[in-house]
Amino acid sequence: MAEDRKPNRLLNESSPYLLQHAYNPVDWYPWGEEALQKAKQEDKPILVSIGYAACHWCHVMEHQSFEQEKIAEVMNKHFVCIKVDREERPDVDAVYMDAMQAMGVRGGWPLNVFLNPEAKPFYGGTYFPPQQWVSLLANIAAAYEKSRSELDKSAEQFAKHLNVSELDKYGLQQKNFHIREDDFKLMGYNLSTRFDKKRGGMGEAPKFPMPSNYLLLLRYQHHTSDYTALNQVDLTLREMAYGGIYDQIGGGFARYSVDAEWLVPHFEKMLYDNGQLISLYAEAYQATRETLYHDVVYETIGFVERELMSTEGGFYSSLDADSEGVEGKFYTFTKDELQEMMGDEEPLFSKYYHATAAGNFEHGQNILHRRISDEEFAQENQLELEVLQEMVQGWKETIMEVRAKRVRPGLDDKILTSWNALMLKALSDAYYVFGNKHFLDLALRNANFILANLKQGEKLYRNYKQGRATIDAFLEDYALLARAFIRLYEVTFQEKWLQEAKRLTDYALENFFDRTEGMFFFTDQRSEKLIARKKEIFDNVVPASNSVMATNLHFLGLYFDDERYMALSDEMLAKVKDLLLKEPSHLSNWASLYFHKLTPTAEVTIVGPEAPELRAELSAFYLPNMILIGSETGEGSSIPLLEDKVAINGKTTIYVCFNKTCQLPVHTAAEALEQLRDREDEPKFPAL
Known part of the structure; x- marks a missing residue:
């Protein structure tokens, strides 16, 4: 029993994953200066073991190895042992995951990496069974004692690799380029080569929900009228909603399916998946009016509110795959x-x-x-x-x-800013599409929770638990929260949310932006320095923080008439374009930004006492390349797009504008819709 064991240093941490290891006989340290200094003082190699609370094989390795006294003795004797929650410290995880891939090891969790006292990696792997783990520990310890110079040389080479710029590594260079219809169609074609046309999704098993891929396909179909794209979205969303990856009883999605048919899930439920899938199914409903998508949105929000929402208004991170030590038993x-x-x-x-x-x-x-x-x-x-x-x-x-x-799966009750931002945007999207005020109430409660507990001055924090926020936020926190606040503004017309989005973006430009390469670092220049400072370029299950920032800059540039924002967004997209054409499935959020630049983004301003009602009427239609601005009075706004726009003769008025040129003011959603659709039939492809 844990109560009979002496706790280690993890007992004072807030992360549930670290706390799970607090009574291991391993002398675990959290990541930090104390552990790194100990390694230098004692000239010991470092073992960094990285995982997360809902990770099944992380639990298995803990039970088989880290809870065993004899194995812990070997670890404690020869290594300084550090436990990392990858969800709290994605910066640490990214550095050492990159190192593993450079070593030719396929990444995954648990991730176990061996470092020299300078925190430079020389060997690593993922899950090891107990006997193999003990043998590896002995071999590493012996090699460190007898072949130290060779290990240090290897570590130095890996450290150099880690410090190669992502832009240099993938040949991403800024070019003068044009936004072209044919290029966008090529992205769609290259993405289509990966379709599973029988059960939906991309490729073979395992299958992960990749929401940004299907959001791109929805927009691709909208622009091109290519129903192959829409059919693949419908097939995928339907098969997922019917499959075991979706909780047919309680709502909500598991992290992935181990098979190609979406039947057998890896049962953990993550907030980041469910937030993005709510947004995806809501947008798909808007495009198709498929009642199944409506039901999935309502049931998944019900699950999140019931099982992942704190009494304070924040959202917890995940539910475990296991209960009573058995995967899926619940x-x-x-x-x-x-x-x-x-x-x-x-x-x-x-x-x-x-x-x-x-x-x-x-x-x-x-x-x-x-x-x-x-x-x-x-x-x-x-x-x-x-x-x-x-x-x-x-x-x-x-x-x-x-x-x-039944015994419930374990709850990871830490609250993360970026994941809450995804859920905040999901609730705003759901309210936009369905008009259910309860969704808006949840969104506003969460937004106010974030401002009260995860923001101090202009600075964000990454994590929150029991009144404490302890880790500096990363670029994904700033980017995703700014994106959520932009959406919250569009559904409330409360200007404070747009101003918050701008403040977050300006802070990121000041503290994350690399002026040499024109992309954002993942870490704040004021925060702890690791052996490498990385940039996140590729869209994964969660879109890359740089693609989200580039999209935010596009929209904020329109709202605030800021050419600097717009130019930077264009330049960032230009850098990835060559790779985007070849690998759209790995840059699908970038491709959606490309969609927004294919034709001028519509700027729709609604002024007058019925502004919320007219916005609701417009939201009944699928108009994915549009920003909304609104005011019931038209007075006291600092948003340039509201300047000189009034309710004509006191009657609520809609202004539809493109590229700073406005159509005639109208008074009904139907008239505005006609102007929007007329313009969509006249694409323009400006040079960047």
């Missing part, structure tokens, strides 16, 4: 358990959710999933649609009651 059922719960309705329930006596998962367990729509199922089983839907709702309530008595 979510799966045997056929006998279902029979006991559902009684006479069990055969229909099991047909609907594809549960069998043999099970579709481990040990006779069933992952509940669907394959067809409610309309098709009702027709096949000679049921009225309304009757089926009432039964499904009753089944869900029954399962939720049973779950309430």
Whole structure:
């Protein structure tokens, strides 16, 4: 029992992942000066072990190795051992993950890296079984004692590699280039070569939801009228919503599917996935009016509010994959358990959710999933649609009651700024599309929580727990929060949110921007210096912080008529264009920015007492290349786009403008929509 063991230095940390290791017999240190100085003073190699609270194999390695006294003795004798929560310290994780890849090791977590006392890496790997781990520890210790100069030489070479600029590494050079229709179509084509046209998604298993890929495809279809793109979005979103990766009972998505059919998830649920998928399904609903997407948005917000929202208004980070040490136990059922719960309705329930006596998962367990729509199922089983839907709702309530008595998966209750920003934008997007005031109330509560607890002056913090914010924020925190505040402004017309977005952007320009290369560093110049200062270029499950900043600069340049912002956004996009054409799946958020520059972004200003109502009418239509500005009075604003715009004759007026040229003022959403659609049919491709 942990209570019988002596705690290590992690006991005073706030990260649940670090606290999970606080009673290991390993003499763990958190990342920081104390551990690094100890390594120098004692001339010992450093072991940095990186993971996160919802990581299944991190738990396995802890139980098999880090909890074992004899293995801990070896670690403590020969190494200074440091535990890192990658979610709190993505800067540390990025440096040493890059080192692993330079060593030819496929990255993943747990990540175990060996460093010399200068914090320069010379060897590493991911998960190791106990015997292999002990053998590796002994070999590293012996090599450090007998071949120190060779290890230091290797470490120096890796450190040099880490300090090669990302722009140099990938040949990203600024060029004079044109925004071209053909280039955008080439991006779409190159992305399409990776489509799984049977089950959706990209490529083979494992499959991760990659929201920015599908947001790009929605916009690609909107611009080109290429329904191949929309069909792939619909296939992917439908298969995900029907699959085991989606919690059919409680809502919300798991992190990824281990198979190609979205059936068997890795059961952890992450805030960053669910926030972005809410935004994606909301936008897809706006483009298609598919009721399934509506249901996914409502159910996923319900899950996040119920299981990840703090009493203060912040959102927690994740739920573990395991409960009682078994992956997926909380979510799966045997056929006998279902029979006991559902009684006479069990055969229909099991047909609907594809549960069998043999099970579709481990040990006779069933992952509940669907394959067809409610309309098709009702027709096949000679049921009225309304009757089926009432039964499904009753089944869900029954399962939720049973779950309430089960041991819940572990909760990672730290609050991270960038992940909260993704959820804040999701709630704002959902309110924009569906007009549900509860979504806006949640968004405003979260936004005010962030300002009160994670911002001090102009500076942000990364993390919050129990009244403490201790880690300086990274570029992704500034970028994603600014993006969320821009969206919150568009759905409230409260100018404070747009001003907050501008302040965050200006702080990033002052403290993160590399004027030599024209891109942003991931870390604040005022924060701790690591052995390398990285730039995040490639869009992953979460878009790259540089692509988000470039997009923010585009929009803020329009709002504030700031040519400097616009020019910088253009220059950043220019640097990645060659690679973007070849690898759009790795730069899909950059490609969406390219979409915004293909034709002038519409500037729609609504002035007058009915501004919120007219905004709501416009939001019924899919208009992805538009910014919204609004005021009920038109007075006292510092936004240049509101200057000289008034409610004509006291009647709410809409001004539709492109490239600082406005159409005739109109008074109805229908008239504004006609102006917007007329302009979309006249693309312009300006040179940058």
